[in-house]
Amino acid sequence: MGWCLQIGSSVVISPVLAHALGPGQFGALSSAIALNQILIVVAVLGADRAVVVEHNQDSGLAGARTLLALSAVVGTAVTSVALVTAGAWTPVLGLSQHVDVVWPAVLWTAPSAFVQVCLALLMAQDRLRAFTVLNFLATVASQLVGLVLLGARPGSAAAYAWGGVVSLAAAAVLAVVLTRPTLRGVRAEGLVARAVAIGVPLAIAGLSTFVLNASDRLILQRWLGSEEVGRYQIAYTVGSVVVILIGATSAAWTAGLSAIRDEVRRRDVLGTSRDEMVGILLPVVIGLTCGAPVVLSVVAPPSFRTDSLVPVTYLVLVTAFPTVVSTAAERALVMARRSRPIAVSVLIAAVSNVVLNIVLIGPLGVTGAALATVVASGLQAVCLWWYTRRQGLWPRSRVRTVLAAGGTVALGGCALALPALGVDRWLLFGAGVACLPWFAWRIRLAQRRERAV
Template identity: 40%
Template sequence: MADPRQDEAQERASSSTLFGRGLLYVVVAGAQLVSSAVASPVLAHVLGDPASLGTLALAISVHQLLMAVVLLGLDHAVVLRFAQDGDDRAARALATAALLAATTCTALVWVTAGWWAPAFGFTDRPVLLLTVLWTVPTAGVFVALGLLLAADRLRPYALVTLVSAVGGQVLGVVLVLAHVQTAGPTGVSRYVTGLLVADALGAVVGLCLARPRLRGALSWPVLAPAVAFGVPLVLNSLSGFVLNAGDRIVLQRLAGPAEVGRYQIAYTVGYVATQVIGLTSATWTPRFAAVADRALRWELIGATRDTIYRLLSPVVLGITLGAPVVLRVIAPATFEPAGLLVVVYVVVLSAYAGAAGSATGRMLVIERRTRLLAVVSLAVAASNIGLNLVLVPSWGASGAAVATLVAFCAQSAAQRWCARGLGTFPRATRRLHAEILLVSAVAGATVLLPQDPVTNAVRFALALACLPWCLVLLRRARRAV
């Protein structure tokens, strides 16, 4: 006799649903990317110089590092426990435990700031204080969003996201614009203050809607499996930090904050596709976790991976074509945007490896093979730092981009090898592989074109033409069964 709950879980994990209602969660979560993309050119112009933007990039990178650690992976355990149990009591208790862990770890981070801050190149104490304090409300937002996502409560999820993510960007930019004469480090402090205040408000709203449960929060039978699952994910998140932000730290140490600021602008443009893939992994994981049949789960994950590959073709080509114009719009001439096109191209290519790694990583998480993920993560993180140390002195920002691409490819291959014992994972077709190689080659060839006004205008027109192509592919995905 069929299990109605499994039938419902299978339907929620189907391609048509994931690229329908499931995609709405990705769109909502992507509001932060959009708002950040809008805020970046404003900040680049108002802060006035690459060094100030580099300080801001460093603060955001350290914030991401802290978020990878202070929750001890319990935010991921909350989502998986809810999805696999079909009951929210244990998950809500874990949410409270995650908040307690985040608060305690943040206090320890502040006490030890005098030891680790100089190693990261942090010289501005107000920015350092705000960055550390920002950790606690962001943890509250993460936990609340996890509960709302697992419960499939789209409207509350959207409300919390808009308040914290979009509200933070708006408030931060307003605070900077209100005191333009205090650009530089003070401007950075005001922007981070806006992000902190909005996250605090979002955390309050989200936790009221998600209602974490105090009872059972310190129960060892509830905590033990969650900690065993979550702590290795901390290492995985740390490697994600290294892949996404470690290059900035190496650049800061070897080339200075101005080069970090230039790299940040190019990285923001090129990394959009990989960020969206990360959002799909986070928002779709509970849907796949609810499917009990392992073979069917593999099939569904493989099908969505292939669909994302196809969607990436117009995205990779469009971003590369449009980058010369976009870079000149969002960055002043002092950033030398013409020299950043190679960085954008190399970074956007990492989206293909990100899609492959996201698929196998999702399966390993659902199967609770987080220790394998941790081992892979440590190896990839070490190789990425090593490559940056070798390539950055000679190639600067372009070297950092190449190191990131190589690391993403290595991570994808290693995770695929680790998942080999979990069942037969569908391979992408030769035709799809050929399409990826062709699009990558064509996009790379456009990098060699001159960057005069006429050529850039033609490029941008062709980039806009990629949008209908992407929409057609998305419509097909929504009709798929």
């Protein structure tokens, strides 16, 4: 739930920004955020995963604090290089007209990366209160300050972006107080080598994940302009809530799984958690697909032409299933200290995504970008599934789980066609709301099965 603070606040804030900024400025802000995501991946360099393993399995708290200090140095260096070279890469990304938004987005990098690694350590220590306060300051408070500045300068995406700079700087100071990073022990035998062995392949995977998840916005920005990016982003936001929740859950589970030393026990927990997550997704995907026409019309003004964005939201929702497979496989590989296959699989998916975006955006527009993401995510899941099965790290899924996932995707696709057949969108919205009891039942069922493992 702590990891999900950012998701909840983004879901609430995005409609406000869409109405306040319009498609053009909202699209420019979305592109700047996508840029910030790639810079954070480079700045973190996989240290958020490495610090958990270091704390739980290797040198303990002392080594973890040293990794925090090193991550602060790397984050500052990455931010400085990005600022100095901004004149060279902004024209390539089609952001020359939006440098006022780009500058604060770049300045988010160092504090965001440092806070992310500190949050990972707090999670590994099970310090829930400190974790929640720091996460709130870095996410919710950042967006609230941005809205205050936006109120002072209506219609300015740059004003909102500077709010993030202020709050993230404060969050970085608090992170230092809570975690007390130190450079003592930086020459300790094996410390940096272990961190690099885990972190660098994960950083490559993170960069590839950025290409997989965010390059579509930059390609849209380059070819179709900020307005189409804004339209795509609002539909993507509605659909990606589920995908981000899966990532947040995976991050929260990493520390617990790394603490299980019995490999057989860890494998059983991994398989159970994966299959139950798929079961929970069934009502979520169907419910949000049915509710998408109404939800999109509420979160965005008419200028976004939301009726044509429903297929985008559905396709983004579908990526939740391969994401469950991928995140489960990644957890297994990280715990086994085999992070290279993660980098290879995501790199393959990322290259495929770029190629598919180039091919599909022309004829299909924003729907083509979403379709490219689905196919590439599926390819990543297949690669990771094949490797983990081959290495004996992958528990077999129940046949009914696989069939239920396929049936849900088909049923959601059928729901897309109902408005064109004359079914009222409010009736569909009611069908989506009716999935809530099913969702609650699936969670309770997962809890009962978890206790039995």
